[in-house]
Amino acid sequence: MKSSASPTRILADFIVNTVYGDLPASAINIARTSIIDGIGACLAGADSPVGRIITDYIGEGERTPEATVIARGFKTRAAEAALANGTMMHALDYDDCAETFLGHPTTVILPAVLALGESEGISGKEALLAYILGYDVGSRMGTGLGPAHYDVGWHGTATVGTLAAAAAAARILRLDVPQTSMALGIAASLAGGLRQNFGTMTKPLHAGNAARNGVFAASLARQGFTADRHILESPFGYVKVFGGTAAADPGEVTGNLGAPFEIVANPPIIKLYPSCRATAGCIDAILHLVKANNINAGDVAEVECRTSSHTPRVLIHSMPRTALEGKFSLQYCMAVALADKEVGLAQFTDQRVRDPEIREMFGRVKYVHPPEMGSGPADSMRGRVEVVLKLKNGADVSRLVEAARGDPENPLTVEELQTKFLDCAQLVFSPRDARQILDTIAALDTLDDISDLTGLLCQPSGSGRTPG
CATH class of the missing domain: 1.10.4100.10 (2-methylcitrate dehydratase PrpD)
Structure with missing residues (x-):
């Protein structure tokens, strides 16, 4: 009724x-x-x-x-x-x-x-x-x-x-x-x-x-x-x-x-990269390609990103000038992935975004929107994409990603989640304190008072390592 x-x-x-x-x-x-x-x-x-x-x-x-x-x-x-x-x-x-x-x-x-x-x-x-x-x-x-x-x-x-x-x-x-x-x-x-x-x-x-x-x-x-x-x-x-x-x-x-x-x-998606989720599938693909084929930035004539037609509506900065804009730029994420062969916290600094060698590569990144990649926000977030690297020697290599890493259909492992947490926590806490916080969250359901956790989080910053 x-x-x-x-x-x-x-x-x-x-x-x-x-x-x-x-x-x-x-x-x-x-x-x-x-x-x-x-x-x-x-x-x-x-x-x-x-x-x-x-x-x-x-x-x-x-x-x-x-x-x-x-x-x-x-x-x-x-x-x-x-x-x-x-x-x-x-x-x-x-x-x-x-x-x-x-x-x-x-x-x-x-x-x-x-x-x-x-x-x-x-x-x-x-x-x-x-x-x-x-x-x-x-x-x-x-x-x-x-x-x-x-x-x-x-x-x-x-x-x-x-x-x-x-x-x-x-x-x-x-x-x-x-x-x-x-x-x-x-x-x-x-x-x-x-x-x-x-x-x-x-x-x-x-x-x-x-x-x-x-x-x-x-x-x-x-x-x-x-x-x-x-x-x-x-x-x-x-x-x-x-x-x-x-x-x-x-x-x-x-x-x-x-x-x-x-x-x-409808579970959440855990991010592997510190950028807009709409970049994740392409980052997965390009990192696989450059590592599997030993490709360097100078080898690549064009990066073709086959994505949802909705993706450019989210990634609105084609010529970013700051790290924050870079998080919403497929051009930057592809360029820095080619150059550094990794995309982590160290890649998102104003200095790196403004590097002339990185910026020169922005023009090589092209969008294509095949109908099968979808047209809505969910298609951008899920990360079904294909990246084609068109090499200067005339060869093409491509990688199709059905669901980007961290998606419920392609989840991070427990070890990857813990590594991500410890990498983040050790920016402000010692490794020992970071591990104690992680262990306390893992036992959250046993805490009589949530302040047992928040008390650990109150420590002033400065005891961890310097990022980058």
């Missing part, structure tokens, strides 16, 4: 009444993987220009010691800690992403969970539950809004992410169903972020702002602040306004909640 309750209330009821025992082991394991990956990305971003500016700004304000600002040695109000940590986590574009989320889930949900969880003294199991519920809400909202939401210029990490963070925060604060409906309503009016800012510091700010606004919305709702209780389904509500004519029926968005959980049905 179809429920007579509104979609907003159905979703709020799901957030309030789902318990840890309802979660399958697969959901918990996937969440733990993304939390390891997200904290690693945050530690890598802590000493970036983005990380330094946002934490300096937060540090100049009032420091009510509620929650840890990661790798900075101080605490502040939970909402501000979520802002700082979310921005750092997305600073290098090294965090996970998800097709249905229309962006990056962990960088908005996890900072809200860690900050508010620390201030509320929740357990590791409660943190995992809140994270998984936030993921569920974000994935469903992204599905409901559809690809058109992204295509017109909205950044799903910011728009979808704000409601996801609010859902996680509402659960941590133990709001009741009416209060949770209010939290979602408040969050809906705080959501926003434009894709034109890709390749600037404002893109990672989208993530931090969504995390902060989720905490803010739930905290206001706890105090009795009001919003429309039908925010998902109303004519001027979240789904219709952000989704436009292509939006799904809000009732469909809230159908079959928890059966299965979204993190199991």
